[in-house]
Amino acid sequence: MSWFNILLTFLLFLHVTLGNEPKSVDEELQKFLHRVNDRLADLYNKEVLAAWQNEIKGPNDLVALLQSDIATQEIISYLKKISTKAAKFKRLNITDEKLKTQLAKIPVVGYEVLDNDDLDTMYAVTTNMSDIYRNVKLCSFTDPNNCNLTLVPDVQHILHSSKNIAEIEFYWLEWRKKTGTAAKDDFIQFVELYRKTAKLNGFAKPSDYWFRDLEENSVEAFDLLDNIMTQLRPLFEQFHAYIRSELRQIYGSELIEHNKPYPQNLAEIFIGNSYRRTEPEWYVNLPYNDVGLPNITEGLFKRALNNSQRMFWNVAEYYRSIGLPQLEEKFWTDNTMPRADTDDVTCWHKAWKYYGNQHVNLSYCPITNEERFMNMFEAISDVYYYQAYQDQPTLFEDEPFPNFSDALGKVFSMAASSPKYLEKLKIIENKFTTKDARINRLYVMGLRTIFLLPVFYVLDRYRVDVIDEKIDVSNNCAYWELTEKYTGAEPPIVRTNNDFDAPAKLLMEVDDQYTSHLMSTVLQFQLYKRFCELTGQYKQDDPNLPLDLCDLSNQTIIGPLLLDAISLGSSKSYKDIIYMLTNDNELKLDGLLEYFQPLYDWLVEQNKLRNEEIGWTNSDRCVS
Incomplete structure (x- = not known):
């Protein structure tokens, strides 16, 4: 073979080889x-x-x-x-x-990484714990033969109006006996299998697996949470002192001691009453009872916003007014359906996203009242969110951390609850923008918001410390130490490590994460402050432009800013997206603290006038 042919053969071989690389x-x-x-x-x-x-x-x-x-x-x-x-x-x-x-x-595969026997056990114990909370029936205080009461609404209705201390304490204990104690063995198995699940999914610590959706490891997550709790403390302690004083007026100083945590059962009833609607049987003693609170449900009917469709178009117009694209006329007829379940507790509006196309559905609740009106703002926020990021790949068609979208929705439901906006809609009278009326509103909002954050913290701190083996499952007093430190509450009677109280506070899903709820609440107020500053509706220390009266309607600068951020879905980290919206890539409590600043100032003044002690000494209600 000639050198030419050898060279040609080599070049052909090289071409084929490179072509098949x-x-x-x-x-x-x-x-x-x-x-x-x-x-x-x-x-x-x-x-x-x-x-x-x-x-x-x-x-x-x-x-x-x-x-x-x-x-x-x-x-x-x-x-x-x-x-x-x-x-x-x-x-x-x-x-x-x-x-x-x-x-x-x-x-990640999650629990499915377990072998068949462990997986069957995990499903069995989680299902059993969930069923305990969902289906538990409590015995009646007045009729011991009647053991068919549900926590919600049967016992809830009893406790909201009861002043009988023995009755209140009975149901507190009955709930823990029928849930916490009953779930203890299942909870222990859950913890063991959760640790195994985390390891098999490649996580160094179970707590890192717990926070896997937050882009943070457990150390970073709790650094963030601890910082938030530290910033919240001055406001919480002032509020706690005032509520303790209110409880003392109701139940007496023998039950509500000075310088001590308040009994959890009595505080929960007091705080829980703030969730009830504005009606003649209002059970919260407002700072200014003669001013009261506006009856927004009544105002909606006066404005003929008396069905879900009219609510929908009013809310859709609000979003158009802040610079978002108008929803198509056919959206209501083509994309919405009423919920079949119209129970007052579970009936809410909800947006439903589909992947890989531009379709979003809305299931609406036919009930018309203040709560459903505000909830419509949250549902339509989700509609815009889902539509905005549907050009992303499926893996990015999501929020950057769980409940991020909830924070956005609540920004606008909070903006819609502004007395200035409601006055503009002629749903309420202008008297509800006075200082006294504002304190009433912030007081009720604070009961619903500020007291939840430490509870969220405790529920996740306890479970994370248990799965990381920093707390033994049987150490009931460790749970109460956390509860006392962060929520200022103690059990109404002495508890021991033979009791098992933590699961009674974990609601229905034992592995439901509360950190993301806490982060979402902080982000809600952070975004609200930013949007109000950006539009000139809020200026710090300007009494004419307070944050709690900020009205974002017709502020068209918001829409484009919002669309740019939410169109990214989860393709960027939550810190990057927060930076786009706020010029700050960290979650900060400033928005919440500035929103409630008028209430904080009022609480400080009232506590001084009443000579109330701030803070609490250690409880002795749990004995190891």
Whole structure:
């Protein structure tokens, strides 16, 4: 063979070899993620459609429930199928940051990583604990033979109007006996299996797995939370002292001692009454009872906003007025359906997103009142949010942390509750913008907001410390130490480590995370402050432009700013998105503190006039 032929053969071989060279890692990952996004969109949409059908047909629609279970199992099976390949990609050198972020957004398998026996046990114990909270029946204080009372609404209605200390204490103990004590063995098994789940999913500590959706490890998460609790403390202590004084006037100084935590059962009833509607049987002693609170439900009917459709278009017009695109005329007829369940406790408006297309549904509650009016602002906020990010890949069609969208919705429901806006709509009279009326409103809002944040903190701190083995599950007093330190409450009677009180406060889902609820609340006020400053509706230390009277309607600068941020979905970190909205990439409590500043000043003044002590000494109501 000639040298020419040898060279030609070598060049041909080289061409074929280079032509068949394996694709780069980024190219292979891009193909993989494209398939994952398409498949997950199909599977997620099956799940959403089943849930939507259940919403509009009723919570016991067997076909919808079966379809939902099948869709969920399909998602789990698919995630397990791709988990090995996803893990391999994570070990490779990926240069494209967007692809790397998408890869990180593939959900972990979760409990399904457990072997079959452990998985069956995990499902059994979590289902059992959930059923205990959902279905528990309590015995009657007045009729011991009647043990068929539900916590909500049966016992709730009794406690809201009862002044009988023995009766109140009875139900407090009955609830803990029927829930906490009954769930203890299941909770212990849950903790053990949760630790195993975290390890098998590749997390160094169970607490890091707990905070996996927050882009923070457990140390960073609690640094943030501890900082928030420290900033909240002065306002909380003043509010706590005032409420303790109010409780003392109701129940006497023997039960409500000076310089001590207040009994949790009595405080919960007092605070819980703030959630009741404005009506003749108002149970909260307002700072200015002669001024009262506006009856917004009555005002809605006077303005003919007396059905869900009229509410919807009024709220849609509000969002158009802040610079967002107008919802199509056919949205109401094509995309909305009434909920089948119209129970006053569970009936709310809700937006439903679908993946990979521009479709969003809305299930609306036919009930018309103040709560549903404000809830409509939150639901329509979600409609805009879901529409804004639906050009993103499926893995980015989400909020940057759980309850981020809830914070946005509540920004606008809070703005809609501004007396200035309601006065503009002629729903309330202008007398409710006076200083006394503002204090009344902030007082009730504070009862509903400020007292929740420490409770959220305690519930997650306790569970995280348990799963990280910093607290023993049987150490009931450790739970009460946290409760006393952060909420200023103690048990009404002596408790010991033979009792098990924490799960009685964990509501229905033992692994539901409360940190994201706390972060969402902080973000809500942070965004509100920013939007009000940006539009000139709030100026710090200007008595004519206080934050609690800020009205954002017709402020068209907000819409474009909002759209730019929410269109990113979860493609950027929550800190990046917060920075776009606020020029600050950290969650800060400044917005909440400035919003409630008039209330704080009033509380300081009142506590001095009453000679009330601030803070509390250690409780002796739990004995190890």
